[in-house]
Amino acid sequence: MDIKVPQVGEAILEVTIAKWRKGEGDAIAKGDLLCELETDKITLELNAEVAGTLHIRVAEGETAAIGTVIADIREAQDGENSEIIPEVLDGEERAAQPESMASGAAETPALVRSEEPASYEAVKPAAAAEKKEQRPADSDPMSLKSDESGIRRRPLSPIRKRIAERLVAARQQTAMLTTFNEIDMQRLQALRERHRERFKERHGVRLGLVSFFVVAAVEALRDFQEVNAFIDGDDIVYHDHMNVGVAVGAEKGLVVPVLRNAERLHLWEVEKGIATFVEKITDNRLELADLEGGTFTITNGGVFGSLLSTPLLNFPQSAILGLHAVQQRPVARNGEIVIRPMMYVALSYDHRIIDGRGAVGFLKRIKELIEEPERMLLEV
Incomplete structure (x- = not known):
């Protein structure tokens, strides 16, 4: 046969x-x-x-x-x-890299499951790992090849070539700029702690942090529609839907499954969507359809302990939200110095379509919603 x-x-x-x-x-x-x-x-x-x-x-x-x-x-x-x-x-097909990748540095993607951003863990398909057999290194044409000088060469895989092309495109074909803000995570962490068990009992999934940022991003995109748009030739193309890509670490690199029509999803539906993607990645069942059609991306360097970064655009998208590690830091509150769990956030954007005022306003809106999570859940 x-x-x-x-x-x-x-x-x-x-x-x-x-x-x-x-x-x-x-x-x-x-x-x-x-x-x-x-x-x-x-x-x-x-x-x-x-x-x-x-x-x-x-x-x-x-x-x-x-x-x-x-x-x-x-x-x-x-x-x-x-x-x-x-x-x-x-x-099914196992995804190792989407057509639209979150290029918040190929080495610093967001991961989506854990109790805190700093402890998110990469998803490594165990089933696939168990199937792998030990083979001599010299039988693998993609393995490192040494010469007498000690220099090693490894051919670029098709996926890595594609990553390189898209990273370069993001730099060369956009006017990329990054703006920053910081968020006090205390109220959100307290809210999660209070409702963690009941949420899991009712919906069957854990209450994470990234889902709150997805919901916050949707609300901010309503007010700043250019962040959810892109340039096509001489036209600006606006999306009436919000397809939010959430980066996940997989065995062979970054994948960015897309939560379609995220504006229609409740918080628990976002959590279930993310959990489903993680399960698909673990079982090697992620489909191309899961990776296509994104209009905005969230990536997180905090999983590696990154305090601050400038994520690269997920070209041709016009903006990408970068999350980072939560750290206890001294901040001023009502004239006093207090210790709070703080997170730096970054928005990289295409300055051709998004002005500084819009980018800063978008990030401030994210900050407001995360610092007052009740407003986000009540949609006020």
């Missing part, structure tokens, strides 16, 4: 054989993981539809067009070859 590269999306014409999980001549059982395929947008896994002996036709590191035969499995029963296009594992 011929193993062909499956159709994975209209815009994807070829893939790279990132890793063969089974070797030439290996005995294959039905359902075994055969290989990982990588594009400039996603990574996906192929599993065997029949049992037999594997014969590889396309080596690791090489590219293959959609529909190309990359291997065949010779069945022990009759030795006959028939043609089959294997399904993507679990019928």
